[in-house]
Amino acid sequence: MNERLRNVMATTFQVPAESINENSSAENLERWDSFGFLQLITSLEDEFGVNFDETELLRMTSYKTIQSILEDKGI
Amino acid sequence: MKYAKYLRRYEDRDWPAFKQMVQRMYGPKYIFNNKRFVDWQHRHNGSPSSLFLIDLGGKLKGVLGTIPVSLNFQGRDLFSWCYANLRVDPELRKVGLGVALIEHAKAPDKLVYGMGHSDEMTSVYRNLGWRSNVLLKRYLHVLNPEHVERIKTDDTPLETSRRPLAVAFPEGSCHQVRFFDESTDAFWQNVRSKYPITLNRYSSYLNWRYADHPLIPYQIFVSKNSSGDIEGYLVLRVEDSFGYRVGRVIDFIAMDSAETSLLRHATCFCEASDVDFIDFFFSGEFHMSALCEAGFVSNDSPDHKDIPMLFNPIDRNRKTTNFAYFLPTDELRSAGDHPDQWYVTKGDGDIDRAY
Numbered sequence: 001m002n003e004r005l006r007n008v009m010a011t012t013f014q015v016p017a018e019s020i021n022e023n024s025s026a027e028n029l030e031r032w033d034s035f036g037f038l039q040l041i042t043s044l045e046d047e048f049g050v051n052f053d054e055t056e057l058l059r060m061t062s063y064k065t066i067q068s069i070l071e072d073k074g075i
Numbered sequence: 076m077k078y079a080k081y082l083r084r085y086e087d088r089d090w091p092a093f094k095q096m097v098q099r100m101y102g103p104k105y106i107f108n109n110k111r112f113v114d115w116q117h118r119h120n121g122s123p124s125s126l127f128l129i130d131l132g133g134k135l136k137g138v139l140g141t142i143p144v145s146l147n148f149q150g151r152d153l154f155s156w157c158y159a160n161l162r163v164d165p166e167l168r169k170v171g172l173g174v175a176l177i178e179h180a181k182a183p184d185k186l187v188y189g190m191g192h193s194d195e196m197t198s199v200y201r202n203l204g205w206r207s208n209v210l211l212k213r214y215l216h217v218l219n220p221e222h223v224e225r226i227k228t229d230d231t232p233l234e235t236s237r238r239p240l241a242v243a244f245p246e247g248s249c250h251q252v253r254f255f256d257e258s259t260d261a262f263w264q265n266v267r268s269k270y271p272i273t274l275n276r277y278s279s280y281l282n283w284r285y286a287d288h289p290l291i292p293y294q295i296f297v298s299k300n301s302s303g304d305i306e307g308y309l310v311l312r313v314e315d316s317f318g319y320r321v322g323r324v325i326d327f328i329a330m331d332s333a334e335t336s337l338l339r340h341a342t343c344f345c346e347a348s349d350v351d352f353i354d355f356f357f358s359g360e361f362h363m364s365a366l367c368e369a370g371f372v373s374n375d376s377p378d379h380k381d382i383p384m385l386f387n388p389i390d391r392n393r394k395t396t397n398f399a400y401f402l403p404t405d406e407l408r409s410a411g412d413h414p415d416q417w418y419v420t421k422g423d424g425d426i427d428r429a430y
Binding site for chain 1: 173
């Protein structure tokens with residue numbers, strides 16, 4: 001799951017996959033803005049076959065929180 | 076659409092919570108703290124409510140203000156929306172709520188435009204299909220060189236006494252008026268082809284925007300020919316800020332024959348009113364010769380580039396403001412995706428504030 005998550009984030013934010021790590025977040029990824037976030041969500045839902053509800057979306061501000069929410073969904 | 080359940084229109088009962096949100100997100104001096112202003116701009120503008128909110132279980136976390144407008148779009152009237160204000164609680168940024176507000180407020184197939192967005196929003200708007208990187212020009216006319224030299228480098232308030240504003244200022248063909256009468260509509264029909272894409276300046280709109288503004292006392296100058304027909308108007312706001320007095324040209328529409336005389340008349344008013352300098356923000360290539368004839372100079376010039384646009388406190392980084400537009404159909408994109416054909420002034424936004 002971690003590699004797929006890294007790849008989705010890297011593709012969305014147009015950075016090398018190697019640069020995505022547990023510290024990656026809205027604060028340090030240049031292309032992570034309001035629009036980029038929604039692109040990320042669409043890509044994650046496609047990649048993992050899940051849907052995120054609004055309370056989950058509001059928490060998804062970093063690699064770690066996304067990873068945790070995906071784990072909660074059994075990914 | 077993501078977040079749809081959190082998005083709704085402002086209602087009267089929201090005022091207490093809305094004001095709390097505004098104070099938290101903008102500070103106590105922001106114009107949205109004034110209910111008269113909010114009601115005027117978003118409740119009494121021809122729409123039942125044109126203020127959209129992010130409501131997280133009773134807690135307001137963001138706002139988008141919109142204004143219904145009629146555009147002159149290449150000769151025809153086009154109902155459109157002007158986005159005047161977008162803000163999301165800092166704790167909830169970068170999670171798509173701003174985009175959700177923008178998309179939620181957008182009426183299908185309607186042109187939308189707005190001005191004064193942040194650098195961060197420039198890329199967001201661009202990614203949503205807007206043209207978002209258009210800067211307004213700024214022209215200045217220095218009336219008090221000593222004060223203007225000081226403001227280029229000194230960040231402390233200027234302490235000086237000021238004369239009151241000039242009153243009842245008729246001169247030649249130009250007159251100061253309190254509102255726009257119905258003859259303005261015939262004038263607008265005659266002059267609108269000069270401005271390919273711009274707000275329709277019908278008297279009903281102009282009176283709502285300037286004469287009936289609940290907080291700002293605009294100075295309105297009208298030029299008439301010998302037959303009494305309107306040939307142009309200019310709207311000015313005199314701003315006292317940080318000890319300086321600035322004349323802001325907020326709106327200016329004129330036939331070629333009246334451009335220079337109106338600008339000179341406004342300049343005379345400002346000289347009589349102890350104004351330090353006049354400025355005018357606009358898009359496109361409109362009125363350029365008349366501005367130069369009347370003594371205005373672009374802020375790109377070496378003598379003017381260090382004159383700040385924002386005071387209290389003085390901001391030495393921002394030099395101008397921007398605007399963005401979204402054209403929803405191929406037909407509109409083909410006819411309207413030409414920034415130089417857009418005539419936008421500070422009067423288009425709600426950013427025309429004294430701070």
